[in-house]
Amino acid sequence: MKKNFLKKQDFLLKILSLALSIVLWAVVMDVDNPERNMRFDDVPVRIIGASQLKAATGLELIEGEDTTVTVSLRGQSKSVGEVRASQITATVDISGLIEANEYDLPVTVSVSKSGVETNYVNPGKVHVRVDRVESKDVPVEVNVTGTPDDGYRAGKPTTATKKVTVSGPATDLAQVSKAVAAVDVTGRNSSLADYECRVTLYDQDGAAFTSNYITSQTEKIKVSVPIYRVNNIPLTVTLKDGGSLTQNQVQCVIDPENVEVIASNQAVLSDIKEINLGEIDLGSVHTGTPISMSIKDKLPSGVSLVSGQPETANVTISVDGIATRKVQVSKFAWNDTAQENTPYTVNILTKSVEMELRGSESQLKKVDVNNLSIGLTYDSVSLGVGRHTVKGVATTVGLPSGVTLVEEDIEVEIEITDTHVSDETITSDKTDSTDDTDSTVAEPTAHRTRKGGGSQ
Template identity: 25%
Template sequence: MGKKITDSRWFYILISILIAFALWVYIGKEANPVNTGTISNVKVVFSGLEVLEEQGLMISEGANQSVSLNIQARRDVFTRLNQGEVTVTIDVSGIAEPGEQTVPITTRIITYPRTITAADSIELRYTSPSAITFTVSRWDTKEVPVQGVFEGSVADGYQRGEFDITPETVTVSGQEEVVSQIQYAQVTVAQQEMSESFSQQCPYALIDVNGNTVTDSNLVVSPETVLVRLPVVVLKEVPLTVNLIAGGGATEANAKVTFSPTDTIMVAGSQADLEGLKEINLGDIQLADIYGSETFTKKVELASELTNVSGITEVEVTVTIEGLATRTMKVDNIEVINTPAGYVPEAITKSCSVLIRGPEEDVAEIQESQLRIVADLSNTDPSTGSRTVPVKVYLDGSSSVGVVGVYTIVVSLS
């Protein structure tokens, strides 16, 4: 008779292997049981945003969401899930119109880490919430001006200038309904007791038609900051002056000068520019041309680096001659010089009354012979006939008495 199979050595080897495998499977299931658990704060990710933007659309509400996933899987799967990110991905590339959108959360849109494979058999039991709701709105972009607002203070003796903001406009993009309400961007400087100029990159606030700040987190601005310059300059009160040119027997000591409406103006500038500024001179005034009192209009002009804070651009300067005597004298000593070649001059005017001025006792001593009139024809038109020409009156032999006024005579050329 042949041997029984149970007597075979290989039979027992096979039985041992099967028993070992069964024990391995049993022990494996006990060591790696199926568990149920919740994965919290799973981030919702939107794909296809570029396509959405190309259609002039954007996610205006619900862009930042998270969900909880309740799943069933073996213990080692949970271990590997904790080692990587789980996301819920929603494709928005197919949305063509604005409005509220609702997408149910299914296994198809859940992405697990690469360590998780199909063999891991994750069962999605439920989610919280069960669907993702978000709003799609039209996208708009526009440029708005940037304005500066000063809410601080300036130290005594200083003055702030005007805002200089670079760039002058910023670009705002976002939900059409929100962007349309934005009127301007506002940057605020709140420095206290300022004594030097301000220059800094500053953020800004977006202001709507009602003057309220717009705080929509979906708005995109460019650039995010602007360069703000706010000059602060020194103030200085500077006197106005004129140059009095002695003549006609009068000197600065005989002249009384008044300014209207003011004899000083307030000037703003840097410390260095104002340090050497002691006065603002309005130009020359010839005392020889003044008889009694005369008023001149003078422009107030400053260097380009200075600012006329007072805003007074011209003043009336009145000069009055005091303390001198006058006397009218007849002069017939008339000379014509620089006659054009080929012409013969003749002074039609034979004598001229001339006013002299000076200290009373000196004026009384002047003789007519000391006075002479000279007509210079170097600039006259060379033609025949008579013409009126300006003359210069000379007073010889006296340093304290002078001639007052402007004189002319009639000269004929033949």
């Protein structure tokens, strides 16, 4: 009984001691109330002065709006302990900025509680960016990616959207040059119509442009891509007999032999068995020398070459058992068709013209080049003084049996001068000379034109 009483008294003493301690602490705190610090994290920073900045300069806040800081307050323990986060205001003033740029501006902190002051702010400055917000239109480009099913090719993509409007800071906006929509046609064998594609902005260097501050009014566009079945069509030419050659005597090689073509109407392709490049006159062709002939110009309406296919073909004619010999012809026969004698002198500037002979090797060796000449017909009065290009006609005399001349267009350059001007110059030179010795005037190498003809 006595033990229980003592235990009970001991417990009451402990309770009393604790209560006295609390009372004593409260009394001390109420009397002394010492200073202390209190930290507040994630205090939002409010940007002020934006409307004044825009009104004065046209600049707007681009970056720095969602920033927080840590604030440490100092004051009497009781006062600091009563501060709530909502009573702390952190601000950055941008009203004094004058040009588009990035800035580190100081943070100002105020507390709606007396007896409390700011100990420190971390960070003490906030990074902001200001710029003019503008808009512009950029062209839309559609790219086809991937490879369709075997035997099919993708045609040129189309879209009704030719441009999109993008907005954002002027500095970023200046880097945007186009909007690109990519269409993947991997494995397809049918056309795409009004296929919805997302557009990506690209800069002037062809790289995708990313910015958190650039927006496009149009994020997706509709694109159509035709998918064509490919046909492999052989190339042909028509050979015209001439120059002692017939098409049965020659070999014709066309490079390439075939081309891949497509058409929007498959029925059109079904009717095409070959693509004829045109006619080759065997009388004027140079054997062994490739002739470039257009493929593109010979395609039927509605048919086009597959991308990457050549637009021209090289056609080479060769002859078995018939040799060729190339000679330089420097003999010219001229004929001035002017109706009266003219005061002009004509000088032939072309020294020689290469011509090709065809026949057996033994007969070609017998050809005398002196029996070959080029006839020139012109009207010096119509042409007048100066340099001119006139047509020439090859003439032959006494060619050996079986030897023929390959027909071709011949052009010769001539120069027409006024004889009277030249004579006056020579007379003036003689009159002005003080030398007593005889002066000899050389005969000009050119011929003086007159009605009729001559040779050189």
